[in-house]
Amino acid sequence: MMFHRREPSRVAGGGRGAHRASLSLIAALLLGAACAAAAEEDGIARYLGVKTCAGSTCHGAGGASDSRVLQNEFQTWHRSDRHAQAYTALVSERGQRIARNLGLDDAAAAPQCLACHATFVAVELRGKRFSLSDGVGCESCHGPASRWLGQHVTGEASRADNIAAGMYPTEDPVRRAELCLGCHLGGGERFADHRLMGAGHPRLSFELDTFTRLQPAHFRVDEDYRARKRVAPGLRVWAVGQLAAARRFLELFASGEHPGNGVFPEFAFFDCHACHHAFTTPRWQPRASNPLPPGTPHLNDANLLMLSALAAGLDAELGMRLDDALASLHRASVESRDAAVAAARDLDAVLGTLATAIAGTALDARDPATVLRGLIERGLAGDYNDYGAAEQATMAIAAMVDALAETGDIDAARRAALTLKVAALYDATANQDTWQPTAFVGALGTLHDALD
Amino acid sequence: MRGLLVLLPLVVAAPLAGAATPTLPQDADARFLGVDTCGSSQCHASPEPWRNATVMMNERLQWQARDRHARAWRDLVGERGQAIAGKLGIDEPGTAPACLQCHATFVPVAQRGPAFELEDGVGCESCHGAGGAFLRTHVQPTSSHAGNVAAGMYPNTEPAARARLCLSCHQGDASHVVNHRLYGAGHPRLRFELDTYSALQPYHFNPDADYRRRKPLPPHFALWANGQVVAARALLAQLDDATPHGLFPELARYDCHGCHRPLGRGGNGTPAMPRLLDAPLAMSVVVARVIAPALADPLGRGRVALAAAVGDPAQLATVRQRLDADLAALADAASASPPAGSQGASAVTALLADGRARAPLAFTHAESLAMALSTLVTAEFEAGRLAPPAYARATSGLDRVYAALADEATYQPDRLAAALDELAAALPSLTSESP
Numbered sequence: 105m106m107f108h109r110r111e112p113s114r115v116a117g118g119g120r121g122a123h124r125a126s127l128s129l130i131a132a133l134l135l136g137a138a139c140a141a142a143a144e145e146d147g148i149a150r151y152l153g154v155k156t157c158a159g160s161t162c163h164g165a166g167g168a169s170d171s172r173v174l175q176n177e178f179q180t181w182h183r184s185d186r187h188a189q190a191y192t193a194l195v196s197e198r199g200q201r202i203a204r205n206l207g208l209d210d211a212a213a214a215p216q217c218l219a220c221h222a223t224f225v226a227v228e229l230r231g232k233r234f235s236l237s238d239g240v241g242c243e244s245c246h247g248p249a250s251r252w253l254g255q256h257v258t259g260e261a262s263r264a265d266n267i268a269a270g271m272y273p274t275e276d277p278v279r280r281a282e283l284c285l286g287c288h289l290g291g292g293e294r295f296a297d298h299r300l301m302g303a304g305h306p307r308l309s310f311e312l313d314t315f316t317r318l319q320p321a322h323f324r325v326d327e328d329y330r331a332r333k334r335v336a337p338g339l340r341v342w343a344v345g346q347l348a349a350a351r352r353f354l355e356l357f358a359s360g361e362h363p364g365n366g367v368f369p370e371f372a373f374f375d376c377h378a379c380h381h382a383f384t385t386p387r388w389q390p391r392a393s394n395p396l397p398p399g400t401p402h403l404n405d406a407n408l409l410m411l412s413a414l415a416a417g418l419d420a421e422l423g424m425r426l427d428d429a430l431a432s433l434h435r436a437s438v439e440s441r442d443a444a445v446a447a448a449r450d451l452d453a454v455l456g457t458l459a460t461a462i463a464g465t466a467l468d469a470r471d472p473a474t475v476l477r478g479l480i481e482r483g484l485a486g487d488y489n490d491y492g493a494a495e496q497a498t499m500a501i502a503a504m505v506d507a508l509a510e511t512g513d514i515d516a517a518r519r520a521a522l523t524l525k526v527a528a529l530y531d532a533t534a535n536q537d538t539w540q541p542t543a544f545v546g547a548l549g550t551l552h553d554a555l556d
Numbered sequence: 557m558r559g560l561l562v563l564l565p566l567v568v569a570a571p572l573a574g575a576a577t578p579t580l581p582q583d584a585d586a587r588f589l590g591v592d593t594c595g596s597s598q599c600h601a602s603p604e605p606w607r608n609a610t611v612m613m614n615e616r617l618q619w620q621a622r623d624r625h626a627r628a629w630r631d632l633v634g635e636r637g638q639a640i641a642g643k644l645g646i647d648e649p650g651t652a653p654a655c656l657q658c659h660a661t662f663v664p665v666a667q668r669g670p671a672f673e674l675e676d677g678v679g680c681e682s683c684h685g686a687g688g689a690f691l692r693t694h695v696q697p698t699s700s701h702a703g704n705v706a707a708g709m710y711p712n713t714e715p716a717a718r719a720r721l722c723l724s725c726h727q728g729d730a731s732h733v734v735n736h737r738l739y740g741a742g743h744p745r746l747r748f749e750l751d752t753y754s755a756l757q758p759y760h761f762n763p764d765a766d767y768r769r770r771k772p773l774p775p776h777f778a779l780w781a782n783g784q785v786v787a788a789r790a791l792l793a794q795l796d797d798a799t800p801h802g803l804f805p806e807l808a809r810y811d812c813h814g815c816h817r818p819l820g821r822g823g824n825g826t827p828a829m830p831r832l833l834d835a836p837l838a839m840s841v842v843v844a845r846v847i848a849p850a851l852a853d854p855l856g857r858g859r860v861a862l863a864a865a866v867g868d869p870a871q872l873a874t875v876r877q878r879l880d881a882d883l884a885a886l887a888d889a890a891s892a893s894p895p896a897g898s899q900g901a902s903a904v905t906a907l908l909a910d911g912r913a914r915a916p917l918a919f920t921h922a923e924s925l926a927m928a929l930s931t932l933v934t935a936e937f938e939a940g941r942l943a944p945p946a947y948a949r950a951t952s953g954l955d956r957v958y959a960a961l962a963d964e965a966t967y968q969p970d971r972l973a974a975a976l977d978e979l980a981a982a983l984p985s986l987t988s989e990s991p
Contacts, residue, residue: 298828299828301828302828302829303828307819365829366829366866366868366869367800367805367866367869368800368804368805368829368830369800369803369804371828376819377819379815379816380815380816380817380818380819381816381818382816382817382818382965383745383812383816383964383965384965385742386639386640386643386740386741386742388643388740388741388742390643397643397644397645397737397740397741398643398644398737398739398740398741398742399735399736399737399738399739399740399741399807400736400737400740400804401804401807436802437802437803438801438802438803438804439801439802440801440802440803441803443802444802444803535820536818536819536820537818537819537820538818
């Protein structure tokens with residue numbers, strides 16, 4: 105005989121007319137009790153599963169609530185957020201094909217796949233309602249709920265209290281970048297190497313601000329949200345995301361944990377499209393940021409090129425130091441592994457200075473405009489003629505236009521006009537195989553003219 | 557005593573090596589007299605072929621009008637050549653040694669005669685050797701081909717010697733550097749098959765009875781086979797740069813299309829590691845099946861081992877050494893084996909069997925296979941061993957094979973496989989008898 109616990113939703117089934125505050129209170133009390141039971145008493149942080157968070161009176165409401173939080177977070181995630189399909193992707197035809205190519209029987213049983221396609225935690229840390237098949241669920245990002253769920257549902261705990269109890273501070277762009285990049289770039293056990301790509305895994309592409317918006321957000325940034333959480337401006341989110349990605353990239357490269365295969369280095373560190381393009385008319389062009397001769401694969405410098413534009417916008421001297429260090433890294437990559445590692449460390453030191461500069465500045469209203477112009481000018485000069493760089497520049501420019509609107513620097517009409525030009529950049533970079541740098545530069549020119 | 561012991565093998569080995577590998581024309585220690593010297597109107601620049609001569613005497617005009625070697629230097633200073641050079645940081649490709657090595661008869665200034673012009677591109681003496689060494693012998697009424705060769709004319713009638721000469725540029729070697737940097741700057745991809753390219757050059761001689769009295773006419777099979785074995789050994793020699801200098805080894809030694817394919821077509825289980833450009837090794841295995849069957853399996857295993865050794869540099873030296881020894885044995889067998897009419901047919905049969913068994917084929921492998929099949933099947937027809945109706949059917953199959961390889965960017969191995977099936981069906985008389 106099974107012991108069935110009453111679902112909070114059934115208790116709360118008083119109909120739409122019931123007063124929401126009292127419903128929430130009842131639900132909170134009941135859920136609190138239920139979850140206190142679910143949470144083990146040993147103080148170990150356990151993962152309780154999406155079902156635990158997604159009660160209809162908690163985060164599983166059918167529609168947006170006018171309370172402090174939307175309450176329909178589960179629905180947004182489940183319907184619109186691709187993280188919800190992360191596990192399903194493993195059991196899809198494509199996922200299984202990739203697994204076969206890697207010599208794995210079942211992607212959904214392979215730790216190397218689950219590490220990013222599910223809330224993959226040790227079995228003893230999984231609560232009763234936890235299911236791997238939920239994919240990248242609530243606790244993948246917000247942290248194991250067992251130690252904070254109780255205080256969270258009563259509504260008495262502050263954001264700081266929850267964080268102190270183990271909730272992850274996703275609103276902090278530095279921590280958010282760390283979290284997202286853990287999979288969207290890799291680190292530790294997680295690393296999308298070239299073997300995985302060769303087996304058919306899509307190329308990784310990430311920009312923190314854009315991806316946060318596209319996820320889509322399951323929260324509404326309003327007054328009471330701001331009262332509870334510090335909201336970083338778009339420029340900062342973008343900058344922090346780029347810095348975190350570039351520094352993590354350099355660290356992964358320099359660590360030696362991914363040495364490659366035989367005479368070849370780990371290809372995942374290199375610009376994909378430097379090699380992966382069809383034989384067409386010769387494409388190589390000299391580039392200010394890259395001193396390497398034609399026919400030379402180069403380290404993926406897309407994030408570094410974005411940071412170059414940022415640094416130059418903030419501090420011309422720092423911008424030049426970054427550019428020199430980047431050129432040195434490229435040069436060192438054709439000398440020796442040791443030289444390349446040393447150059448990567450030097451470059452990281454410059455990025456450290458940039459990180460300090462960003463942390464200590466308000467990144468005020470002037471900066472998105474400066475960075476935007478810098479990005480456009482460098483793009484027009486041909487600096488983003490690699491697909492990866494063009495892709496990052498497109499997302500960066502879109503983020504800067506949003507940032508300008510956020511700071512009130514441009515009004516809604518102007519934003520709409522510029523967004524139309526940004527759409528042309530997205531169009532120009534829509535297909536990594538057939539994109540034409542000239543079309544991208546053309547779209548940049550149109551945007552440049554629109555800014556004047 | 558010690559000195560003697562060291563010297564002795566050298567003394568013994570030197571004449572043998574000299575006989576096996578004649579000095580390439582460009583390395584000759586003699587004067588190069590220039591195209592104008594050979595191609596005067598009294599000699600090889602007659603507007604019309606002579607009726608009563610042993611040679612056509614209009615060779616210069618043939619070369620000038622139809623042979624792309626004549627344009628080799630002009631290609632350097634054309635729009636494309638300038639663009640490639642510019643990307644390599646070379647201002648004047650027409651005077652740059654790196655380009656001239658293959659785009660002209662590039663010899664030291666002191667060895668250039670008064671009529672010598674670099675602008676003549678790949679001219680007479682690029683292939684036939686320094687005129688200064690043999691001209692006097694050559695113009696004698698009593699001159700013989702053997703006498704000319706003894707005086708320094710390059711022995712192009714020897715398949716292995718011709719293969720070494722052509723491949724020195726068409727594949728590259730230590731002094732004719734073909735690297736990925738050159739490709740990245742826009743130089744076309746190199747592609748070569750000795751028998752096909754000899755015919756397409758085109759030949760500027762008529763292999764009639766008096767030609768054959770003077771020189772041996774190498775059989776098509778011998779040209780194809782030697783071309784592949786020499787190319788395979790040249791590849792092994794080039795693998796010295798397979799060790800990374802920076803983070804990468806020399807990429808020109810690897811199959812172009814392994815990496816150069818759009819990502820949209822990824823995910824079909826293609827290996828994530830570059831493959832060596834080893835089509836000549838695959839072809840050499842087939843050569844062995846025809847003339848030295850005992851070497852075929854060791855060579856096949858060697859090819860697999862070499863591919864694996866790319867990922868394991870510690871193994872590379874051993875694998876290379878063993879493979880080169882097998883290829884040397886095959887080269888010896890190739891020069892020792894008397895020409896036999898059945899060799900071409902046996903090779904076609906073996907090529908078709910191998911190509912169909914190994915599908916899907918890498919593009920460069922498929923390309924080598926297509927050129928081999930085309931040239932050997934045509935040779936069977938020319939020799940009267942393939943009847944016109946059968947040849948017509950085979951031609952349609954060959955056309956489909958070539959059509960499947962017309963565009964490397966959209967190459968579909970399945971289409972090639974179907975074309976190979978059609979060709980095999982069209983050649984039952986050849987393919988029924990296994991080599």
